[in-house]
Amino acid sequence: MHPPRRAALGLLPLLLLLLPPPAPGAANKPTPCQRCRGLVDKFNQGMVDTANKNFGGGNTAWEEKTLSKYEFSEIRLLEILEGLCESSDFECNQMLEAQEEHLEAWWLQLKNEYPDLFEWFCVKTLKVCCLPGTYGPDCLECQGGSQRPCSGNGHCSGDGSRQGDGSCRCHVGYQGALCADCMDGYFSSLRNETHSFCTACDESCKTCSGPTNRDCGECEVGWVLEEDACMDVDECAAETPPCSAAQFCKNVNGSYTCEDVDECSLAAKACVRKNENCYNTPGSYVCVCPDGFEETEDACVPPAEAEVTEEESPTQPPAHEDL
Numbered sequence: 001m002h003p004p005r006r007a008a009l010g011l012l013p014l015l016l017l018l019l020p021p022p023a024p025g026a027a028n029k030p031t032p033c034q035r036c037r038g039l040v041d042k043f044n045q046g047m048v049d050t051a052n053k054n055f056g057g058g059n060t061a062w063e064e065k066t067l068s069k070y071e072f073s074e075i076r077l078l079e080i081l082e083g084l085c086e087s088s089d090f091e092c093n094q095m096l097e098a099q100e101e102h103l104e105a106w107w108l109q110l111k112n113e114y115p116d117l118f119e120w121f122c123v124k125t126l127k128v129c130c131l132p133g134t135y136g137p138d139c140l141e142c143q144g145g146s147q148r149p150c151s152g153n154g155h156c157s158g159d160g161s162r163q164g165d166g167s168c169r170c171h172v173g174y175q176g177a178l179c180a181d182c183m184d185g186y187f188s189s190l191r192n193e194t195h196s197f198c199t200a201c202d203e204s205c206k207t208c209s210g211p212t213n214r215d216c217g218e219c220e221v222g223w224v225l226e227e228d229a230c231m232d233v234d235e236c237a238a239e240t241p242p243c244s245a246a247q248f249c250k251n252v253n254g255s256y257t258c259e260d261v262d263e264c265s266l267a268a269k270a271c272v273r274k275n276e277n278c279y280n281t282p283g284s285y286v287c288v289c290p291d292g293f294e295e296t297e298d299a300c301v302p303p304a305e306a307e308v309t310e311e312e313s314p315t316q317p318p319a320h321e322d323l
Contacts (some may be wrong), residue, residue, distance in 0.1 A: 033129040033161045035095055036122035039084060043103070043117060046080035053079075077107045099126070128162060135164045142166050144178045151196050154179035173198040187215070203253060204230035222254030246283040275300035 030038070053070065070076055081100065085092035096103075102125055106117060114120035122129040123139070130139035133146025135158030142149035142156030143166055149156040150168035158164015170179035173186040174196075182188050182198035187208050189199040201208035204223040205216035212229075219230035235242050235256040236249035243249040243258035250257045263270040263285040264278035271278040271287035276299075279286050289300035 030091075031128075031161065031163070032126075033122065035091065036126055036128050037118065039092065039095060039099075040118045040121060042084045043080060046083050049083070050076050050079055072108075074104075074108070077104065102126075130158075130160055130162060132160050135159055135161065135166045137162050140166060143168050144180075148194065150179040153196065153198075173200065187211070202230070204232070220254055244283065273299050275302070 053076070081096065081103070085096055087093075099121075102121060106114065106120060110120065111117075114124075118129070119131065123131055130136070131146070133142050133149050133156070134140060135142055135156060139162070142159055144151050144156075149159060150170065151174075153174040154168040154170040156164070157167045157169065168177065168179045170176070173183055175181050175183045180191070180196040184207050185201050185205070186198040187201055187210060188196065190197040199211065202211060202213045202216065204213040204220055205218070206220045207217035208215045209217060213223075213231070214229045216225075216230045219225055222233055222235075223230040224233050225231075232251070232253055234251050236251045241249055242256060246261055247258040248261050250259055260280070260282055262280045264280045269278070270285050273287065273289075273296075275290065275293060276287050277290055279288060289295045292303050293300040294303070295301075
């Protein structure tokens with residue numbers, strides 16, 4: 001029985017190639033929490049859209065007295081529910097069909113006790129989301145607490161969902177488990193028990209304790225410490241220039257650039273023949289006569305002038321008429 005099994009295994013790669021590719025956007029499929037939040041957002045919008053409506057029968061006072069207030073009525077609930085999902089949104093309609101009784105119970109019985117539909121429906125009832133500042137299956141507090149996760153300087157992994165591990169992904173300039181420490185290139189401009197703010201150092205500093213080039217703990221590459229301040233190194237003034245003879249050196253803060261010399265734009269003309277065009281090239285230049293011009297040793301001659309010159313220079317002198 002072993003040979004047939006090996007044959008079957010040999011066909012596996014071929015069968016995998018024949019499988020249809022994943023549907024476009026499958027990787028971006030909304031999570032259950034995102035689906036629930038989206039449904040709640042539309043429900044809340046539906047409440048806003050129907051806030052000033054009534055039964056529409058023409059005798060609003062009698063209808064509300066007899067049939068109960070429209071504000072809390074099942075008719076208003078039905079209008080809200082009908083606008084929650086597009087007809088083509090299968091997953092939304094599937095979720096609404098499965099949870100319609102929960103929404104009806106909240107509307108008719110629990111709305112006053114639990115005014116936040118998202119918290120009651122998505123967090124406490126369906127348990128697919130967490131409140132902001134909490135994460136994971138048990139909705140634990142994020143690093144730094146639920147009020148200011150990650151010291152307000154980062155994003156808590158899984159924040160508001162039943163996913164993630166609660167760790168902090170710090171914003172630029174911050175580091176540490178709670179995003180309360182400053183990275184190299186930043187200094188602490190304010191820090192107390194609840195807040196930590198980091199500000200960028202001067203561009204000349206790799207580390208610093210303040211905002212100027214005199215507050216550097218260590219200079220950045222391309223800068224040197226002179227008279228208690230980090231100063232720019234002018235590489236272009238070095239004994240051995242960093243650029244070639246066909247380039248000019250331009251000093252930039254902390255560095256330099258080698259830029260091509262445009263010989264064609266110099267005061268001293270690079271192309272000296274009359275009518276000659278100069279074209280700059282990387283590290284050099286070329287001199288070319290315009291199209292149609294005749295090239296001579298000391299000029300580019302226009303076609304008309306070339307013809308005149310030929311006519312004025314015959315091989316035999318012209319005959320003189322007798323007077």
